[in-house]
Amino acid sequence: MLRARTEDAGDDVPRAAGTSRSTPVERWFAAQGWKIFAFQRDTWQAAVRGESGLLHASTGSGKTYAVWFGALLHAQPSLGQPTQGATTNGLRVLWITPMRALAADTARALEAPLNALLPTWTIGSRTGDTSGSERARQLRSLPSTLITTPESLSLLLSQDDAAARFGKLDAIIVDEWHELMGSKRGVQTQLALARLRRWRPELMVWGLSATLGNLQQSRDALLGAGRGVLVQSKTRKKIVVDTLIPAHPSRFAWAGHLGLQMLPAVAAEIDRHASTLVFTNTRSQAELWYQNLLAARPDWAGLIALHHGSLDREVREWVEQGLRDGRLKAVVCTSSLDLGVDFTPVERVLQIGSPRGVARLLQRAGRSGHAPGRVSRATLVPTNSLELVEAAAAQDAVAAGQVEQRPVPEAPLDVLVQHLVTIALGGGFRSQELFDEVRTAYSYRALRPDQWQWALDFVARGGQSLTAYPEYQRVVPDADGVYRVPDAAIARRHRMSIGTIVSDASMQVQYLRGARIGTIEEGFIARLRAGDRFLFGGRMLEFVRVHEMTAYVRRATSGSGAVPRWQGGRMPLSSTLAHAVLDCLEEATHDDYSGPEMQAVQPLLALQQQWSALPTARKLVVEHLHSREGHHLFFYPFAGRLVHVGLAALISYRLAQRRPATFSIAVNDYGFELLGAAPVDLAEIFPASDMGGALFSSAHLLEDVIASLNATELTQRRFREIARISGLVFQGFPGQPKSTRQLQASASLFFEVFRKHDAGNLLLTQAQTEVLEQELELQRLRETLEELRGRSLHVCSITRATPFGFPLMVERFREKLSTEKLGDRVARMLQELEKAAAR
């Protein structure tokens, strides 16, 4: 197959503006020297008709103005007429953004047309950054357009005169909806919209999205099932994706993810362009790359910078401003710059290591050429040989327009519980009315009355087990059956806990002199002793002491040190990208190596084929190796590391049931390894009559998965988040945060109490469901098993680790699974499962 390198340019013809019959909006575009695209016109015309919708177009294609004019025309159809536009009283348009940092930028963008066409309107923003005096002023009178976050919107809804405040609202625009829709923040937004729609049934709602596979569902989640129009730009933004090929592919690393071998090539690439973003997958990787780039090019001091989520706000803002001004030649960053601020000067995007998913690659590519008509360019920098295949696959997927779906959370009760208290504060509610309203939110469309009753009971009485504690009787009905919050302390505590983002406690890191550098997790700091060195914020630091939740450091004079390891997410290779990889491998089995990436990796794949076989979408490869360590079994299902964790545990559990055994497990995104001491009988494991069918059976999947992993521990960890969101655990006052240990202790206390005395607690059930769905990707595991049963099986014995097996052997993660303990676990977990099933 010939590898196409760019997305097709479509036929979304821009139309000339400025003709005699043109409208004020068209004249405004013409005055800027901008063309109008059909999707923009479609959008505002739909808005003029009062229709809600979702506008889907690439990053940097000009969506903002399309919906903004739509909202303005909807509110003031005679826009730009001198006779119109008397001062508005109160809020007309609400603009929701997922990031504070976007608020100011957005306000600037929206202001320009307003000054020309509707000068009587005002714009303001309200986020956590908004000053106290500005907040107070806004509460006296809101601007006609308010830019805010989902959290700040909920806070507004928690005020007792909220209904009056939103009484004139005409339109809501939710920016970057694709970022919100898959998370609990999106659900929180859905609930807020349900509330506002009830006050203003004619309310127009528009979402803006990019890089997303499930458009219909995205629209449904925002507007309600089957409602609203879907406007898609026919022009796909031109995106060029290519790869930096290692100079000596034959000597390129088989394993590893840091990729510093590619440093000279990356430096040369940075050199050739005015401004480059270097994306990495982890914060520690960003630190190391920054440090090494600087060591290689000392003349770049002050011209290159570092940006990730643990660095201090001020540092990050300085870097962002530098990008905007075009002052910085390169910034090494993590997902912290995925979204957000429009850095028009950025010419090039480099992605070190696997992009993990097509959507993420597109999102990052879109940071360059960020203006209508300009080309976005991303260059993949592989960190090991097999990532060359991934690079080829990513290009294929981009060219084919395959983008991942984002699943919408299904009825999370912790978010609902929080919402109930918010609404009880925001004027109060009657049970039946609010139930009906909540069910108009997509995620709760199937909420059952008994679940509703449980949630209501939980906030009214603390559920079954907390009735004795007044602080958990958070809402109380008055004589008319209106539920309100009875106590100012509860109200305060609730407002301070609004939101669904739960992060681990971390410590401030600052110089003895006082300048703040950023935050690092307690766990890392706890292991340091005075004098230890570590790399952070692009500098080698020496740890001095901890005082009041702050770690004090000084610049280290020389030497090397540890790099902090933050406990981050473990984003697996997406299904879309994994399948594209299997397709590339399929081509390779037919000696079809097109494109520089596949050519570079060809010797390695040939070796894999010679020693074993290439796994493809039609062939599952299993290798057996006898080494000094013991007996290894390598499987290559290509289902992403989370699924492989579950799958490896499941297979070893099923093998151990046939014949007692203990296995060590290693996983990566491509496959997994089981290592045992006892000899392996391949004929017994894969009998000719069955070829693995029983091993990959989906029967008793749930039971086997729960039995094979320590699900209780996973569930308990998950419950911490739920306890915070549902308001069980208070995070503490700002500036005096509780340590992780305190929070953990109280969350696990609730977990134990509920398990013993309130087994029907639906938050426990939710924790278990979230573990299965999100941490083990049970659905994908199920699909994988089905796929595996459909693949032909290639089992072979090898004498040394193959190119695919080698990275698994060096994978440091080892999970011991002993048959002895397994018996106890099985009994315990099955008991719990039966209890759960009986409910």
Next chain:
DNA sequence: GACCTGCTGCGGTGTG
């Protein structure tokens, strides 16, 4: 032949 994996996002009080 040899590896330095683990992201992001927001919000908030009271007292002097």
